[in-house]
Amino acid sequence: MDTITVPAPADFHVHLRQGDFAALIAKHVRKGGFKLAYVMPNLKPPIANTDQALFYKAQLESIDPTVQYLMTLYLSPELTPDEIWKAKAAGIVGVKSYPRGVTTNSDGGIESYEAYYPVFAAMQEAGLVLNLHGEVPSNAASNTCVLNAEHAFLPHLRALHAAFPRLRIVLEHATSRAAVECVRSLGATVACTITAHHLALTADDWAGQSWHFCKPVAKFPDDRAALQEVIREGHPRFFLGSDSAPHPPHTKATAAPDHPCAAGVYTSPILLPLVAHLLESFGALDRLEGFVSSHGRTFYGFPIAEGEHGVVLRKTPGKVVEEKFIDGEQSVIPFWAGREIGWEIVEN
Template sequence: MADTITLSRPVADFHVHVRDGDMMRLVIPTIKQGGVSVAYIMPNLVPPLTCVADVLAYKSRLEAVDSSISYIMTLYLSPEITPEVIHEAANAGITGVKCYPAGVTTNSDYGVASYIPYYPTFAAMEEEGMVLNLHGECPSSGHIHVLNAEEEFLPTLKDIHSRFPRLRIVLEHCTSAAAVQAVKECGPTVAATITAHHLFLTIDNWAGNSLNYCKPVAKFPSDKQALLDAATSGDPKFFFGSDSAPHPIGNKEKGKNAAAGVFTQTHAAAYVAEAFYQLGKLDKLAAFLCDFGRQFYKIQEKEPEWTVVLRKEENVVPALLGEGAGAVVPFKAGEQLHWKVEIV
């Protein structure tokens, strides 16, 4: 097994949270640090990004921090996202629309209660070739809870797909064997992202440890194995989306109502390489990290003037990114990885 892996092109991360203000300025430099040159930016700011002008202004703020990254921008699905806005967004180069069920995760209070009112919007997206990004969970209620919320959502995924078969849909951050199977059963316009942290975590890793708590939550060992199998399968329906989600340390460690999200941006490629290395599947790494997502999204980004090399050497994850109350705890803080990202 090789001790050095040179990726044919840098990583494309199709699910990135960088927030705004001071947190944005802290996090943006870590995108390249993790080996990523294409970052698909989530719109769940406060307030959320629901108009084209605000999305473009946000992109300008990102580029002011690091213009070497290709930022792929999205709108937040809400009543403001009409078919007319979709056509305006497509003309402005905005790629996707993120759908959050109301109240299921960070900054989702403005999210969707019913999908029916958005059918005209979905039709416009299908016409324009825009991508619908689904946070695939149902809100907790009655028999629905955090462990089955994703599986309970899957009929909704299939229903939207059947109504809009040409609409490209990404089921974000799969966490269950059921989700993997559902994506496989859909047509070629449906794909899924898999995070780095879900390749390592099960319920035992976050129950009682809020640093590993994210939404959707990690589930059972059989679910983790299904994600590993999908990510290393060479199936182009499954590609990388880190869902790297920075939160100030106090919001992660406060116990009840701790923030949902795991921060992986600093070591994005190294985490995934670690998981593939443990399975002896490093030959599948570049396709998952670099190729399949670009193909599905039809990305034509500017060619970066740098190369990503993964070297097999000791790499201890730092305890913190930043200082003081705004510091962020990286995934696997203090632990040793076998792979290290080098930008050349």
């Protein structure tokens, strides 16, 4: 096929940052082919209540009002059952859980899930989604590090699903065969996002290469194969959440002991062509619409509108990804910079 039309692509996990940096980043959602963005709340300070989420949404809409922004709250001690119902009334869609210290701006993350059971009960009744960063902190005593932190988290996912079987839960940015099999084994209310970059990378690609370093880190070739297999199968509870996470170039290029490089891979401005390129590479191009659109929209309850104008991709051998995106004093280097990508957007 030389052209593909994808109806209503939706990115169910994206970081749009704040301030002047957001003015550059938010415009890249649409540039990358997407009209719906599920926005992460780990700002400084985090988006911890409904009023803050609505204020942030208004800021994003002032940058690009053509994108539908679905807002989330940061799971923290100030989040109460009453606030969950307020969030529901205001159109907030989910709550994001970050284990303390495992990724960008997670210093205020949680240490015990049981303490939040009243909040989860309210979410279950209100219909909000619980989004889980599926890792535990590194711990020498338990032999836990970045390579097995996701595997060590999975018992928490099982326990949460058992305690709240009607609560919709999304295990975010899975990187391992163990995570894929765990989500497969659970009920219809448990889903999983997969990033574009984890379909391409393994541990060899980020070891010594800061531009490919993210949390959770890419794992072994067999883990990457499991992600590809579940997409090729067309499993309806696995869908795209890019975890596109931009950082200024100087924060990615550093590796000093007191200033480790920032964790995050930035894919937003090339996202739909990149996903098409990768799915084609492992024989799953026919699953593109389900993976980037219908599966996630069905799970979240935002179906494709009748008559929705699709995004048209054209096969373009030799197309090269831009080296850098710049807006005034702000800049960001994308994943796949300078490399050939087999598709481009011709109608958006």
